[in-house]
Amino acid sequence: MTYMVKCDSCGKKYVYESSPMIKDSLWKKISNEHREGDKWVSELFCLECMEKKLGRKITVADLGRYVSTYHNQEFLRRKQ
Numbered sequence: 002m003t004y005m006v007k008c009d010s011c012g013k014k015y016v017y018e019s020s021p022m023i024k025d026s027l028w029k030k031i032s033n034e035h036r037e038g039d040k041w042v043s044e045l046f047c048l049e050c051m052e053k054k055l056g057r058k059i060t061v062a063d064l065g066r067y068v069s070t071y072h073n074q075e076f077l078r079r080k081q
């Protein structure tokens with residue numbers, strides 16, 4: 002099951018699963034994730050914007066403990 006979301010940086014619609022879930026330390030560098038009351042609020046970025054913000058390509062090593070999550074299967078499949 003895939004679904005379309007909008008990138009908060011470029012405004013482009015993309016397949017949610019095509020953009021990887023990366024290590025918390027990296028995500029904190031490129032996003033403005035913060036708490037609002039009792040929930041976490043975070044932006045969504047497409048793969049191109051994530052790589053632009055990081056200034057490099059995202060590799061499997063950047064997935065950290067999220068490497069085997071369902072979310073990253075699509076990213077890993079496209080990488081091959």
Ligand SMILES: [Zn+2]
Binds near residue numbers: 008011012047
């Ligand atoms: Zn984008």
